[in-house]
Amino acid sequence: MTEGKVVHLFIIDKFYPKFIDLIRKKSNLNNSFFLSYGTFNSYPYEEGIDSFHIENGKSFFSKILRYYTIYCYLKKAEKIVLHGFFDYKLSFIFILNPKLKNKTYWSILGGDLYRFKKKKTTINDYVNEYLRTLVIRKFGHLICSIPGDMVLAEKWYGARGTKHRAITYPSNLYKDVENKSNKSNKSNKSILVGNSADPTNNHKEILEKLEKLKDENIKIYCLLSYGGNELYIKDVISYGRNKFGEKFIPIVDYMSFQDYFEWLSEIDIAFFAHNRQQAVGNIVSLLGMGKSVYMKKNTTHYDYFESLDLVIRDINCYITFENLTIDEKLLNNNVDIIKSTFSEENLIKELEHVLG
Known part of the structure; x- marks a missing residue:
């Protein structure tokens, strides 16, 4: 079944x-097996002999069967890649089968790591996090594109696994998309606020900072098409329109991958006010298109981008309409760095080195 295989375990996303x-088309990792669970139709992939999906079931029996099936696939695997550790119920599989932890590579996504900082309000919250901690500290390996996040895993959870830096996901790669904002000679500036409707984007914090520019020739786009809840989305839209009127444009409809990056190419400046590592794929894409990007300085991905000699701005710096955009030579240098660092070739090499 999965004997001698690298089993990739993930919730559909x-x-x-x-x-x-x-992985199927462009790597030597032909010993990979993809084991997914969740709602398949939300983000379907092409099924084959190298994959198995467990659809969500509501009954108690279906849930027991789900985790038993996962265990059966994992126990025969040579290596396990756990893509994000959000599901605390997986802790029971690892606790009851200690040998699994040694051969597990935890691919840190961000939200799973920063759950440590999330406010706990019930006994279940504390118990679930305790179970995750017991497991994380015994994982044999950690994979992440941001070195600082692996340091935090060690600090917060006592993770002792071997650390591997890898880009891992195509969403984090350089996108060869024409920078339309530079070639259209438009007189206004298009500003992107955040990357989703998740409250961790701190949309109001950015909008408040930009309020001084409300009389300038700007358009402010706010991505609210996924994540978050309806009440929060309505609140952000109301706040944005109250501050900027018709210059505030909420994006509430989901776009295809291609349409999204075509639209992103029209943006001039992007502001991200996350207090933790988030939106890495979006930031890489924007820098790779030669856009000016603002982020919070006290985050692990800010430190990482800075270590690559990328020019990004602290979101708390003083801004005017005239200095919003970073110097073009510096932006072009950013493009070169992103193109050489976040390439498909590097992604494959890193994964083959870690998992081959």
Whole structure:
């Protein structure tokens, strides 16, 4: 079944269809097996003899069967890649089968790591996090594109696994998309606020900072098409329109991958106010298109981008309409760095080195 295989375990999400395609077509990792669970139709991938999906079931029996099936696939695997550790119920599989932890590579996504900082309000919250901690500290390996996040895993959870830096997901790669904002000679500036409707984007914090520019020739786009809840989305839209009127444009409809990056190419400046590592794929894409990017300085991905000699701005710096955009030579240098660092070739090499 999966004997001698590298089993990739993940909950269905937008990252994985392209990841699976890439591993199948362009790597020597032909011993990979993809084991997914969740709602398949939300982000479907091409099924084959190298994959198995467990659809969500509501009954108690279906849930027991789900985790028993996962265990059966994992126990025969040579290596296990756990893509994000959000599901605390997996802790029971690892605790009851200690040998699994040694051969597990935890691919840190961000939200799973920063759950440590999430406010706990019930006994279940504390118990679930305790179980995750017991498991994380015994994982044999950690994989992440951001070195600082692996340091935090060690600090917060006592993770002792071997650290591997890898781009991992195609969403984090350089995108060869024409920078339309530079060539259209438009007189206004298009500003992107955040990357989703998740409250961790701190949309109001950015909008408040930009309020001084409300009389300038700007358009402010706010991505609210996924994540978050309806009440929060309505609140952000109301706040934005109250501050900027028709210059505030909420994006509430989901776009295809291609349409999204075509639209992104029209943006001039992007502001991200996350207090933790988030939106890495979006930031890489924007820098790779030669856009000016603002982020919070006290984050692990800010430190990482800075270590690559990329020019990004601290979101708390003083801004005017005239200095919003970074110097073009510096932006072009950013493009070169992104192109050489976040390439498909590097992604494959890193994964083959870690998992081959």
